[in-house]
Amino acid sequence: MLTNTDLEGMVETSDEWIRRRTGIATRHIADGPVADLATEAAAKALATAGPEPGEIGMVIVATCSAIDRCPSIAAQVAGRLGIPAPVCFDLNNGCAGFRTALATADHAIRAGAARHALVIGAEKMSDVTDWTDRGTCVLLGDGAGAAVLSTADAPKLGPVVWGSDPARRDLVRLVDAWQPAFAQDGQSVFRWAARELPAVAAEACHRAGIATTDLAGVVTHQADLRIVEALTDRLDLRDDVVIGKDVVDSGNTSAASVPLALSKMVGRGELPSGEPVLLFAFGGGLSWAGQVVTCP
Structure with a gap:
């Protein structure tokens, strides 16, 4: 965890200034790469949602901060979680990436291209932070979240x-x-x-x-x-x-x-x-x- 007080020792800023301008009190800095964050979030989503890894037909990772270009983060996640033969790809649409990926998976499922899709948003923004720029370094943190989309009799996602x-x-x-x-x-x-x-x-x-x-x-x-x-x-x-x-x-x-x-x-x-x-x-x-x- 990186607090505003920690940042006071790194750049010319203050807790009061950060809270007043951004509302942010803390942010988290990851030790490992984006693939680690994505895998942990994906594993939690699978455990909550229920489908077995072998049932997942699509894995999409939304990220703009991953250093790895190939293999994709999605392929790395699938390999680590034992998902045997999904279509895997990363999607970069900046901060709108997860929402774009979720809608893409939704469309694929409606078209019959998959029955279950794993959609992940994962970022290690600390890797792309300019720690000398007080206007942006106070904003950014690392994290990941994931969701499983599955076919349903009554769709639970509206049009994008x-x-x-x-x-x-x-x-x-x-x-x-x-x-x-x-x-x-x-x-x-x-x-x-x-x-x-x-x-x-x-x-x-x-x-x-x-x-x-x-x-x-x-x-x-x-x-x-x-x-x-x-x-x-x-x-x-x-x-x-x-x-x-x-x-x-x-x-x-x-x-x-x-x-x-x-x-x-x-x-x-x-x-x-x-x-x-x-x-x-x-x-x-x-x-x-x-x-x-x-x-x-």
């Missing part, structure tokens, strides 16, 4: 709303392909997320056949607390809706942030099983993906 704005692709980026470092235009990203994305999030609810007031929970990408609150404050939500704020404890874990936050909320019993939850992510590209799911 996804897209990108390539004209603003450089607002969030990893610079220098061989020794990458995270960089962003934070204020521009904040304005974009607060002004333009609430309508996209509402459209995901509309396509699922519900109103935003029907939602029991909202889990957005955990960019920082100000963005999470700015986005959700502009949605028409009930007073009792549960909003994911894992960013306070985990920092910005990019593609891992939505599944990581959701799994903690489910584990703590904060979200009622069977109720609609909006999963919404956004980030580099600039990309976004939103989908209403039935809470497991």
